[in-house]
Amino acid sequence: MNIPFSPPYIDEDVINEVIDSLKSGWITTGPKVKALEDGIAEYTGAPKVVAVNSWTSGAILSLRWLGLKEGDEVIVPAYTYCATAMAVMDAGGVPVMVDINQDISIDVDAIRKAITSKTKAILPVDVGGWPCDYSAIIDLVNEPGIRKMFTANSDVQSKIGRIMIISDAAHSFGATADGRSMGTTGDINIFSLHAVKNLTSAEGGAICLNLPIPFDNEEIYKLFRVLSLNGQTKDALDKAKAGGWRYDIIAHGLKINMPDMNAAVALAQLRKYDYLLMERKRVFYRYCAALSKHDWAILPAQDRENQTSSYHIFALRIKGITESQRDKIIEEIAVSGVAVNVHYIPMPMLTLFKNLGYDINKYPISYDTYIREISLPIYPQLTDDQVDFVINSLENAYTKILNNA
Numbered sequence: 001m002n003i004p005f006s007p008p009y010i011d012e013d014v015i016n017e018v019i020d021s022l023k024s025g026w027i028t029t030g031p032k033v034k035a036l037e038d039g040i041a042e043y044t045g046a047p048k049v050v051a052v053n054s055w056t057s058g059a060i061l062s063l064r065w066l067g068l069k070e071g072d073e074v075i076v077p078a079y080t081y082c083a084t085a086m087a088v089m090d091a092g093g094v095p096v097m098v099d100i101n102q103d104i105s106i107d108v109d110a111i112r113k114a115i116t117s118k119t120k121a122i123l124p125v126d127v128g129g130w131p132c133d134y135s136a137i138i139d140l141v142n143e144p145g146i147r148k149m150f151t152a153n154s155d156v157q158s159k160i161g162r163i164m165i166i167s168d169a170a171h172s173f174g175a176t177a178d179g180r181s182m183g184t185t186g187d188i189n190i191f192s193l194h195a196v197k198n199l200t201s202a203e204g205g206a207i208c209l210n211l212p213i214p215f216d217n218e219e220i221y222k223l224f225r226v227l228s229l230n231g232q233t234k235d236a237l238d239k240a241k242a243g244g245w246r247y248d249i250i251a252h253g254l255k256i257n258m259p260d261m262n263a264a265v266a267l268a269q270l271r272k273y274d275y276l277l278m279e280r281k282r283v284f285y286r287y288c289a290a291l292s293k294h295d296w297a298i299l300p301a302q303d304r305e306n307q308t309s310s311y312h313i314f315a316l317r318i319k320g321i322t323e324s325q326r327d328k329i330i331e332e333i334a335v336s337g338v339a340v341n342v343h344y345i346p347m348p349m350l351t352l353f354k355n356l357g358y359d360i361n362k363y364p365i366s367y368d369t370y371i372r373e374i375s376l377p378i379y380p381q382l383t384d385d386q387v388d389f390v391i392n393s394l395e396n397a398y399t400k401i402l403n404n405a
């Protein structure tokens with residue numbers, strides 16, 4: 001049986017929505033992008049949403065707007081996809097990496113220890129779709145001592161008056177924590193709409209603006225829209241209208257707008273997102289039920305009263321194995337036709353970051369998670385039979401590799 005790791009969800013409704021965009025004669029940023037932005041705002045409760053062409057570009061835009069100066073620091077977990085840290089570097093800041101908890105979320109005590117007078121933002125990452133402890137992070141940045149240490153060097157920084165929380169919600173569309181939907185837990189919350197993510201536009205990102213008073217999210221939305229179009233005051237649709245040719249460039253923006261053709265894919269998925277999430281949940285709990293009988297299986301964090309996942313990744317860990325045994329188990333599973341993955345190689349182990357002086361020895365939980373982690377396929381299209389096949393492949397691979405040890 002051939003089981004891919006994460007194929008996109010493309011049904012007739014998605015195809016028809018894209019065809020509709022093509023036939024409309026308008027393929028770049030226009031009505032479908034607007035409908036997607038409004039739909040995500042409605043689904044998550046975020047006050048305003050700006051669609052862009054990736055999570056990465058959305059994070060760079062947000063951090064540039066925050067006004068990072070040379071030497072400014074942004075705290076990120078060591079255990080994430082490299083884009084989290086690279087967006088900080090692209091916006092002129094220094095990523096300060098901290099370790100994670102056993103549930104793979106960023107360690108809030110480690111954040112506290114890493115805060116300095118140069119800290120301008122924290123980028124918590126909801127790895128696998130499991131929300132970070134936002135209540136604790138919000139309390140932390142509002143502590144009088146921490147606020148006092150904050151040194152504002154830009155208008156935006158003066159206005160917020162504390163460390164900004166920009167959540168990397170690349171995985172967590174549809175997850176909830178403490179009665180809040182992802183998209184509303186940080187000051188800015190960014191979803192990735194990349195092809196492997198829960199909700200996708202092939203490539204894309206959605207910036208959820210949830211800025212506190214005195215910010216006006218409506219006004220910041222308009223600014224971000226302009227900044228995503230090279231700083232141009234009119235988008236292509238406005239300029240295409242008769243007599244609408246004149247425009248101005250009011251700031252040094254980026255060119256990162258989302259095309260309507262892409263928005264169409266996500267728009268059709270969004271309409272049935274409750275169903276898609278329910279199907280992911282089915283797969284997630286089928287794995288949990290089957291694997292909980294093995295004492296070697298460390299299951300990912302499971303829903304509880306105040307915290308629910310978006311079931312983006314099934315991050316299984318295996319007790320008592322070495323990195324090379326993990327690799328052999330993956331090879332053995334691949335022989336059966338099942339594609340699995342590892343989330344993540346901690347950033348300090350990647351050449352770029354190693355060369356910059358980051359040292360994996362400072363992140364023991366990230367390292368320990370990495371060596372024993374195997375991500376199992378999880379998506380709505382997986383049938384129960386396929387899930388059982390994956391479980392069987394894993395069990396056989398484990399037995400074979402560990403008995404030959």
Ligand SMILES: *Cc1c(COP(=O)(O)O)cnc(C)c1O
Binds near residue numbers: 205
């Ligand atoms: C996918 C991903 C990103 C980057 O998203 P793009 O839309 O590809 O830029 C960032 N952070 C995490 C945790 C991701 O998984």
